[in-house]
Amino acid sequence: MRRAVTLAASPGVPLHPNPRVGCVLLADDGTVVGEGFHHGAGTPHAEVEALRVAGDRARGATAVVTLEPCNHTGRTGPCAQALIAAGVRRVVIAQRDPNPLASGGRDTLLAAGIEVEDGLLAAEAEEVNRAWTFAHRHGRPFVTWKFATTLDGRSAAADGTSRWVSSLAARRDTHVLRGLCDTMMVGTGTVAIDDPQLTVRDTDDRDVAHQPLRAIVGERDIPAGKRVLDDAAETVHLRTHDPVEALRTLYAEHDRHHVFLEGGPTLAAAFLRADVVDEVIVYVAPLLLGAGACAVGDLGITTIGDALRLEIVDTTVVGAGPDANVRLVLRPVRTAVSKES
Known part of the structure; x- marks a missing residue:
């Protein structure tokens, strides 16, 4: 299974919209007779690729796969049926499929008399x-x-200037992280004031084949001529102030799985109050301003005992010398029932 997981995580495989999957086919004596991984939407699934490599040797073999074999016909046929047709004797699954559209492969395999372990x-x-x-x-x-902040928690100076709180190295690092998501999000206020383009740039691979969707949240119109309206990437305007509604629309109507929230302090506060921030990445610059805009708006917290607590997942120095920032990756500590539920 560790080999299957390694195959699933092969470099260069898109993180979306399809899951990354690896599959290894084993003969009774433990010999690998076939392996494969999913290369992206529209390409053969991992099981099909492994079966193609194995050929007739797949009959009576054990399929070790990182995700429950799919049970529906999309751009490709159902992998559960492909395993049955190939005469596989046993299937070992790491993760059950959470997608109701594709799940059910485990039960289909069992009904066909195939031994299944998950x-x-x-x-x-x-x-x-x-x-x-x-x-x-x-x-x-x-x-x-x-977000980026000074040591005293400021995202902009008193005169409103904010370019650049973070260093060049941190900004380049941000573009790498942007490329791992399928959606960039800001509010209409940020669009009006900062006019961001919200694209992936300044990475080692400058020819970015697929740009994240640009999602703009808020009810006011987007002024003509703003860069989010150019043809560098697709843009959707979510006319709501409700973070939960915005996220559910992105999932249900646009098949989006990972939002990179780069809005200002007001939008960030709204998402934090709604308890729909799952990860925080902050670049801390060795700067002091003493005044200016705060990195996050009012959270309705009036006493230290009610503070929103975060668990540190990773700490990294990005850049060197005067260009160095500290990147913190944090996870909100959820001790109560999520407000979104």
Whole structure:
């Protein structure tokens, strides 16, 4: 199974819209007779690729796969039926499929008399498709809130200037992280004031084949001529102030699984109050301003005992010398029932 997980996480495979999957076919003596992984939407699934490599040797073999074989016909046929047709004797599954459209392969295999075991290295397999899994389980995209701040928590100076709080190295690092998501999100206020383009740029691979969707949240119109209206990427305007509604629309109508929230302090506060921020990435610059805009707006917290607490997942120094920032990756500590539910 560890080999299957490694195959699923092969470099260069898109993180969306399809899950990344790896499959290894084993003969009775443990010999690998075939393996494969899903290369992206519209390409053969991992099981089909492994079966093609194995050929007749697949009969009586054990298929070890990171995700429950699909049970529906989309751009390709159902993998559960392909395994049955190939004469596979046993299937070992890491993660059950949370997508109701594709799930059910396990039961189909059992009904065909194939031995099935599931749950082996499930956590490792789920991590390969972290956002995809979360989105299908919760009915909304996983949300990463990214912001930059000075040591005293300012995102802009008193005169409103904010370029650049973060360093050049941090900004380049941000573009790499943008490329891991399928949606960039800001509010209409940020569009009106900062006029961001919200695209992936300044990465080692400058020819970015697929840009994230640009989602603009808020009821006011987007002024003509703003860069989010150019043809560099697709843009959707979500005319609502409700973070939960915006996220569910992205999931249900646009098949989006991972939102990179880069809005200002007002939008960030709204998402935090709604308890729909799942990860926080902050670049802390070695600067002091003493006044200016705060990194986040009013959260309705009046006493230290009610503070929103975050668990530190990772700490990294990005850049060197005067260009260095500290990047913190944090996870909100949820001790109560989520407000979105």
